[in-house]
Amino acid sequence: MQNQEPLSAIRPEQRAPETSQSEFNAGAAYIDGNIVPISEARIPIMDWGFLHSDATYDVVHVWDGRFFRLNDHLDRFMTGVQKLNMTLELSREEMRDILARCVRATGLQRAYVEMICTRGIPAGNSRDPRTCRNRFYAFAIPFSWVATPEEQDRGIRLHISEVQRISPQSVDPTIKNYHWLDLVKGQFEAYAFNAHLSVLVDAGKHVVEGAGFNIFIIKGNTVSTPGTGVLEGITRKTAMELARQLNLDVEERPVHARELAEADEVFITSTAGGIMPIHSVDGKLVGSGRQDKTLQLRALYWEAHSDPALSEPV
Amino acid sequence: MQNQEPLSAIRPEQRAPETSQSEFNAGAAYIDGNIVPISEARIPIMDWGFLHSDATYDVVHVWDGRFFRLNDHLDRFMTGVQKLNMTLELSREEMRDILARCVRATGLQRAYVEMICTRGIPAGNSRDPRTCRNRFYAFAIPFSWVATPEEQDRGIRLHISEVQRISPQSVDPTIKNYHWLDLVKGQFEAYAFNAHLSVLVDAGKHVVEGAGFNIFIIKGNTVSTPGTGVLEGITRKTAMELARQLNLDVEERPVHARELAEADEVFITSTAGGIMPIHSVDGKLVGSGRQDKTLQLRALYWEAHSDPALSEPV
Numbered sequence: 001m002q003n004q005e006p007l008s009a010i011r012p013e014q015r016a017p018e019t020s021q022s023e024f025n026a027g028a029a030y031i032d033g034n035i036v037p038i039s040e041a042r043i044p045i046m047d048w049g050f051l052h053s054d055a056t057y058d059v060v061h062v063w064d065g066r067f068f069r070l071n072d073h074l075d076r077f078m079t080g081v082q083k084l085n086m087t088l089e090l091s092r093e094e095m096r097d098i099l100a101r102c103v104r105a106t107g108l109q110r111a112y113v114e115m116i117c118t119r120g121i122p123a124g125n126s127r128d129p130r131t132c133r134n135r136f137y138a139f140a141i142p143f144s145w146v147a148t149p150e151e152q153d154r155g156i157r158l159h160i161s162e163v164q165r166i167s168p169q170s171v172d173p174t175i176k177n178y179h180w181l182d183l184v185k186g187q188f189e190a191y192a193f194n195a196h197l198s199v200l201v202d203a204g205k206h207v208v209e210g211a212g213f214n215i216f217i218i219k220g221n222t223v224s225t226p227g228t229g230v231l232e233g234i235t236r237k238t239a240m241e242l243a244r245q246l247n248l249d250v251e252e253r254p255v256h257a258r259e260l261a262e263a264d265e266v267f268i269t270s271t272a273g274g275i276m277p278i279h280s281v282d283g284k285l286v287g288s289g290r291q292d293k294t295l296q297l298r299a300l301y302w303e304a305h306s307d308p309a310l311s312e313p314v
Numbered sequence: 315m316q317n318q319e320p321l322s323a324i325r326p327e328q329r330a331p332e333t334s335q336s337e338f339n340a341g342a343a344y345i346d347g348n349i350v351p352i353s354e355a356r357i358p359i360m361d362w363g364f365l366h367s368d369a370t371y372d373v374v375h376v377w378d379g380r381f382f383r384l385n386d387h388l389d390r391f392m393t394g395v396q397k398l399n400m401t402l403e404l405s406r407e408e409m410r411d412i413l414a415r416c417v418r419a420t421g422l423q424r425a426y427v428e429m430i431c432t433r434g435i436p437a438g439n440s441r442d443p444r445t446c447r448n449r450f451y452a453f454a455i456p457f458s459w460v461a462t463p464e465e466q467d468r469g470i471r472l473h474i475s476e477v478q479r480i481s482p483q484s485v486d487p488t489i490k491n492y493h494w495l496d497l498v499k500g501q502f503e504a505y506a507f508n509a510h511l512s513v514l515v516d517a518g519k520h521v522v523e524g525a526g527f528n529i530f531i532i533k534g535n536t537v538s539t540p541g542t543g544v545l546e547g548i549t550r551k552t553a554m555e556l557a558r559q560l561n562l563d564v565e566e567r568p569v570h571a572r573e574l575a576e577a578d579e580v581f582i583t584s585t586a587g588g589i590m591p592i593h594s595v596d597g598k599l600v601g602s603g604r605q606d607k608t609l610q611l612r613a614l615y616w617e618a619h620s621d622p623a624l625s626e627p628v
Contacts, residue, residue, distance in 0.1 A: 042356035052494035053367035085502055125458050144439050169478040170496040179493045180366035182484040188399055
């Protein structure tokens, strides 16, 4: 993939003098104005971001020293904050600076970088969310994979769960959120079915999304992905752009669970791993087992990480 | 209501020597084996209880120095822990002791006492929940009201939201959980409609539950409350028991939104406030405005707090 570039030197004010670099290698977080080692990063138990999961977040990744599509992630994050009736006292430039400082503190060339806005703590004994001062947290940790490159090579086994993804009539999925109990239940189901991952369905048995990933199928020259009830993933968006570059037709439409059995190829997308081919669905090989178009898309995806139009140095 | 009883003396080992009682008056929490003032109580940002809202909890209250139905709350909590494939290293007796220590540290006679089990932090860079050591937290803060006694006297205004409560096909509502973004959206809708509270509906426009409360209607001699898709509230259970004592018929069944307009009385139940009469629904007075049966139930509810079969000293 890309060459490793040296990161900018860590500015001394970014860490307490008594903290050694090794404590930051596992990750760094921005909490209440300070950059601290991830092992020491704590949030108030009374923050409704925890007690009501009243929060939105976004994850951008750093690959070989460069943020990938940071502006897209910031756009989505700030839209989510607004949709939840929250406001932050930080400017977009200040957030960008905080994220970069977290990454630099770790010294990581490849990182998983999360920004979070929570409701905060209500005034006194109130139960009124309007009394809260909203809070911003961030952290950078080593890059994390929904399925590692080795698992991708050996073949990712997907299970179609009977658990329904939380409906958009309840929670707007375009606001990236921590409501994962359905996804966690699906994940335990995957283990029970000897699969790596589960994809959840809607009430009509259309596949929707899984724990941190969107899903696509390829049939002939057409790439299809669910268009509603899903997070509008940045990797999903990139995959659609790249598919059009390969002169594939791209459709956003409901995809029934049974279509996975008939597809030529199936793949998933996530900031945590990019474009990842699915080898089998509920024990049945996908298509003929060839993943030509998916692997082409995956190669283009990683090549795009050095494109200055899509990436920038930390 | 009840006389104030003196609480047992606070044992000195329950707090750090440099911490003054006044710091504990706002609340106390159990974190990693220590009892700390609520203002200092923090959890790791990496705990999936926060990052995936992968957690269950329960709230028991203390009234005039006595826990109310603590065994019921512990039963529900431990069932939720098990349903989420979590295990705790603490025994039921140890949890009971921790909750009491939190309350005693605050010196509060009337308290809102929360116990929490989170997934914890995965090992290394894993995304597998089975690698987590599950964590137990608890805290006690001053008693909190969904609607204060003064608001109840002036009349609680309820709004029927169009937001759908997260479906039981997605998240089991009998596992008390922090998936509140639908409830928070409903709460902002209530403010927009000049109401105190919102109740959410299901896909068929049946009322389900609101932010921390169950709902009931009374028509003639019959008390009805939704039987599925709701938290099995302990106050809900108490209200049903008391209604039967008053020789009312009690039904658990789907309750359509339009039935609230035709009901004689409407009330809500919560550990945070008990049995609370609703004065109006979407601007329309409930029934004739009389709340005779609800006020009778409310009086019985508070009387039950000194019943040794239902309560115990902290």
